[in-house]
Amino acid sequence: MPRPMMPEPMTAMVSMGTAGSLGERPVYFHVTSAIADGLTVLEEAVGPSGWRARLRVEPSSRVFQGHFEGDPILPGIAHLVVLRHALRAMRGRGATVRELSSVRFRRVVRPGAVLEVSVAAPDAEGGCRFDVHLGHAVVASGRVRCGFD
Amino acid sequence: MPWWPAGGCGVALTERLLGEDMLPHSGPARLVEAVLEVKEDRLTCRGRVPGASAFAAGGRVPAVALVEMAAQAVAVHRALRLGVEPSGAASVRRSGYLVAIRSASLAADDVATDVPLVVDARRTLQAGPLVTYEVRVSGPGSEALLTATLSLHAGG
Numbered sequence: 001m002p003r004p005m006m007p008e009p010m011t012a013m014v015s016m017g018t019a020g021s022l023g024e025r026p027v028y029f030h031v032t033s034a035i036a037d038g039l040t041v042l043e044e045a046v047g048p049s050g051w052r053a054r055l056r057v058e059p060s061s062r063v064f065q066g067h068f069e070g071d072p073i074l075p076g077i078a079h080l081v082v083l084r085h086a087l088r089a090m091r092g093r094g095a096t097v098r099e100l101s102s103v104r105f106r107r108v109v110r111p112g113a114v115l116e117v118s119v120a121a122p123d124a125e126g127g128c129r130f131d132v133h134l135g136h137a138v139v140a141s142g143r144v145r146c147g148f149d
Numbered sequence: 150m151p152w153w154p155a156g157g158c159g160v161a162l163t164e165r166l167l168g169e170d171m172l173p174h175s176g177p178a179r180l181v182e183a184v185l186e187v188k189e190d191r192l193t194c195r196g197r198v199p200g201a202s203a204f205a206a207g208g209r210v211p212a213v214a215l216v217e218m219a220a221q222a223v224a225v226h227r228a229l230r231l232g233v234e235p236s237g238a239a240s241v242r243r244s245g246y247l248v249a250i251r252s253a254s255l256a257a258d259d260v261a262t263d264v265p266l267v268v269d270a271r272r273t274l275q276a277g278p279l280v281t282y283e284v285r286v287s288g289p290g291s292e293a294l295l296t297a298t299l300s301l302h303a304g305g
Binding site: 036037038061062063065066067068069071075076077078080081083084096097098099100101102103104105106142149 | 173174175176177178179203204211212213214216217220246247248249250251252253254255257258297
């Protein structure tokens with residue numbers, strides 16, 4: 001059974017194909033084609049609980065150039081670049097990755113993988129948790145503290 | 150008192166350029182270029198993020214890319230400890246891979262590409278195949294852009 005992409009209320013909004021409100025709180029749907037070269041956004045949503053997206057790692061992505069010859073593996077920093085994008089989607093373009101803690105890279109990601117990424121809404125101190133899944137497996141996770149430039 | 154050497158990019162040390170086979174990373178994925186100083190438990194090296202990096206745009210790259218640069222510096226130190234010469238006298242394939250960022254602090258959101266940076270890495274723990282380093286990446290003015298504690302698995 002595939003893991004649900006997002007909580008039911010947000011799924012309902014996706015099925016309506018439009019932005020709207022979840023009670024008093026707005027739900028936005030971003031239309032981002034790619035976060036970095038070859039990291040294609042298939043679905044992306046921001047809600048009160050955080051940011052979620054489904055990304056395809058294109059085999060043609062330049063992130064695999066030199067990483068590694070004959071053994072292509074998604075660089076771990078790709079997850080961090082996605083995380084930065086999520087913080088900006090939630091908090092605006094001034095949002096930055098200020099601190100990271102307890103970040104684990106658990107599995108390698110190969111070309112063609114479809115990743116599901118969730119980043120919780122930052123708390124009062126700017127801290128939040130993030131997880132990257134490949135199917136049921138966690139490939140990366142950790143905590144970030146968001147800053148503002 | 151910081152453990153890293155003073156001087157940052159301005160420090161006058163003898164460079165030893167890395168050979169092609171010193172790291173498995175190549176082309177735009179290679180962020181470490183030369184070893185400046187190496188000791189049993191620490192390494193200072195020079196790196197830069199190429200403008201051709203897949204993560205760069207408009208001459209800038211997210212500062213989180215410096216985590217990769219620091220991890221490559223650690224891999225170089227491990228390779229040197231295994232007896233591989235910086236000139237690439239022997240091939241090292243994946244002398245370690247990043248498994249954890251225990252902590253990291255970034256001073257900027259992004260950094261310029263093609264600007265020489267200095268990485269200082271000091272080994273603080275080795276437990277079986279797991280090795281932990283404290284790292285610092287400094288900018289052209291010796292300012293700290295990244296300080297972090299990284300853990301790598303020796304691979305194999």
